Amino acid sequence: xxxxxxxxxxxxxxxxxxxxxxxxxxxxxxxxxxxxxxxxxxxxxxxxxxxxxxxxxxxxxxxxxxxxxxxxxxxxxxxxxxxxxxxxxxxxxxxxxxxxxxxxxxxxxxxxxxxxxxxxxxxxxxxxxxxxxxxxxxxxxxxxxxxxxxxxxxxxxxxxxxxxxxxxxxxxxxxxxxxxxxxxxxxxxxxxxxxxxxxxxxxxxxxxxxxxxxxxxxxxxxxxxxxxxxxxxxxxxxxxxxxxxxxxxxxxxxxxxxxxxxxxxxxxxxxxxxx
Amino acid sequence: xxxxxxxxxxxxxxxxxxxxxxxxxxxxxxxxxxxxxxxxxxxxxxxxxxxxxxxxxxxxxxxxxxxxxxxxxxxxxxxxxxxxxxxxxxxxxxxxxxxxxxxxxxxxxxxxxxxxxxxxxxxxxxxxxxxxxxxxxxxxxxxxxxxxxxxxxxxxxxxxxxxxxxxxxxxxxxxxxxxxxxxxxxxxxxxxxxxxxxxxxxxxxxxxxxxxxxxxxxxxxxxxxxx
Ligand SMILES: C[S@@+](CC[C@H](N)C(=O)[O-])C[C@H]1O[C@@H](n2cnc3c(N)ncnc32)[C@H](O)[C@@H]1O
Numbered sequence: 001x002x003x004x005x006x007x008x009x010x011x012x013x014x015x016x017x018x019x020x021x022x023x024x025x026x027x028x029x030x031x032x033x034x035x036x037x038x039x040x041x042x043x044x045x046x047x048x049x050x051x052x053x054x055x056x057x058x059x060x061x062x063x064x065x066x067x068x069x070x071x072x073x074x075x076x077x078x079x080x081x082x083x084x085x086x087x088x089x090x091x092x093x094x095x096x097x098x099x100x101x102x103x104x105x106x107x108x109x110x111x112x113x114x115x116x117x118x119x120x121x122x123x124x125x126x127x128x129x130x131x132x133x134x135x136x137x138x139x140x141x142x143x144x145x146x147x148x149x150x151x152x153x154x155x156x157x158x159x160x161x162x163x164x165x166x167x168x169x170x171x172x173x174x175x176x177x178x179x180x181x182x183x184x185x186x187x188x189x190x191x192x193x194x195x196x197x198x199x200x201x202x203x204x205x206x207x208x209x210x211x212x213x214x215x216x217x218x219x220x221x222x223x224x225x226x227x228x229x230x231x232x233x234x235x236x237x238x239x240x241x242x243x244x245x246x247x248x249x250x251x252x253x254x255x256x257x258x259x260x261x262x263x264x265x266x267x268x269x270x271x272x273x274x275x
Numbered sequence: 276x277x278x279x280x281x282x283x284x285x286x287x288x289x290x291x292x293x294x295x296x297x298x299x300x301x302x303x304x305x306x307x308x309x310x311x312x313x314x315x316x317x318x319x320x321x322x323x324x325x326x327x328x329x330x331x332x333x334x335x336x337x338x339x340x341x342x343x344x345x346x347x348x349x350x351x352x353x354x355x356x357x358x359x360x361x362x363x364x365x366x367x368x369x370x371x372x373x374x375x376x377x378x379x380x381x382x383x384x385x386x387x388x389x390x391x392x393x394x395x396x397x398x399x400x401x402x403x404x405x406x407x408x409x410x411x412x413x414x415x416x417x418x419x420x421x422x423x424x425x426x427x428x429x430x431x432x433x434x435x436x437x438x439x440x441x442x443x444x445x446x447x448x449x450x451x452x453x454x455x456x457x458x459x460x461x462x463x464x465x466x467x468x469x470x471x472x473x474x475x476x477x478x479x480x481x482x483x484x485x486x487x488x489x490x491x492x493x494x495x496x497x498x499x500x501x502x
Contacts, residue, residue, distance in 0.1 A: 107354060273487075
């Protein structure tokens with residue numbers, strides 16, 4: 001995606017941090033929402049997010065390793081460790097993209113279990129499907145193109161739902177959380193792995209510098225797509241902080257909610273149960 | 276000056292380890308090594324079916340986190356997934372690296388269990404099957420290493436490796452024989468502290484399940500009342 005596109009997430013990569021004020025970010029109104037730091041019509045967000053992920057799909061895994069120095073693999077391992085997954089479980093890896101979590105879950109649930117890799121974006125799903133097939137993971141994985149806000153599954157279907165680095169891209173997060181709640185079995189758990197608010201001010205500043213000055217340039221250099229990576233950085237800052245997300249999960253019906261900060265709160269893993 | 280607080284130090288170091296994601300670093304590294312070794316196994320008759328989707332957990336006193344090993348088999352490949360979790364075990368061995376060394380020195384497993392130095396929770400046969408597989412792996416280190424290192428360094432390295440392998444094989448045999456003996460003669464006679472712990476844990480699990488169920492029943496009753 002070039003930075004002159006109509007739907008370009010951000011046109012000026014060297015722009016200083018101009019995060020909207022808290023009043024702007026506190027609540028989306030009826031018809032508008034955020035796309036990074038921009039306020040846009042809700043109806044436009046899906047196609048704009050789609051633009052980003054169609055654009056980054058092929059380079060997504062390489063960029064993930066580069067941008068996070070490989071640490072995303074450890075965050076994902078932590079998520080698997082916290083999932084309590086057992087042989088025979090049914091797992092939904094929502095906004096699963098290129099399928100890192102799906103790959104591990106598929107090996108852990110075994111032949112008796114099932115993993116559904118669901119994503120709104122066909123390009124990401126295709127890259128994921130090819131990657132998992134190349135790894136020989138075929139027998140217990142299903143691929144479904146779906147919007148997290150309207151999950152096309154029966155109520156009480158899954159033992160575990162994970163959404164890793166996906167929720168911040170969803171237009172109506174509350175609706176998505178309610179939809180996830182509905183498809184979880186009673187006793188099932190949701191794990192939300194997402195960028196969050198660093199606990200320490202110094203880390204926060206360093207992280208801001210990295211995200212807005214280095215990350216988009218890396219995106220430009222490696223994936224020839226600085227604008228998408230500028231969007232990713234902005235969308236991270238616009239995502240609700242740890243306590244707010246925990247509250248949103250509770251509003252959707254989740255119980256025994258908790259979160260664990262990883263890497264100083266750069267990322268947090270939220271957990272909640274449906275009873 | 277404040278007295279040196281051991282508990283606080285332990286808590287701090289456990290938190291630090293978890294913050295640095297060390298359990299995940301350790302499990303990722305182990306997983307890589309184990310699966311590389313499995314890929315080099317030449318014993319094609321080796322069957323993993325007895326341990327398919329089974330999880331063996333090691334709780335080592337020296338490590339502030341657990342290591343769980345799960346075997347996944349498909350028609351094309353067998354892999355071991357290593358995790359750090361407390362929720363998913365078929366058999367948990369609770370011991371220390373120093374006790375494992377004693378096993379090497381031919382002290383019997385049964386003795387160590389009786390002395391509370393080694394506890395086994397769950398299905399001990401799983402541990403036996405894991406030990407059996409580890410012993411039956413056949414890896415041609417000579418050829419594999421020579422590909423990367425050249426012949427002379429490989430020869431030197433293997434002389435050293437052979438010593439270690441022999442000692443490991445002896446430990447493996449000892450563990451296997453001991454488990455057999457333990458299963459036949461001792462199992463029903465000994466109640467170890469970790470069995471008690473396991474019982475307590477199971478009781479807690481049941482209590483949690485009852486709580487969940489009662490939360491669910493409350494919700495259903497409320498739903499009915501609202502209709
Ligand atoms: C940053 S990627 C994360 C991929 C993967 N979970 C991982 O951790 O590597 C975000 C994914 O969310 C997907 N996504 C965005 N909005 C979505 C929605 N409303 N419903 C489902 N998936 C969505 C995108 O297509 C993209 O694949």
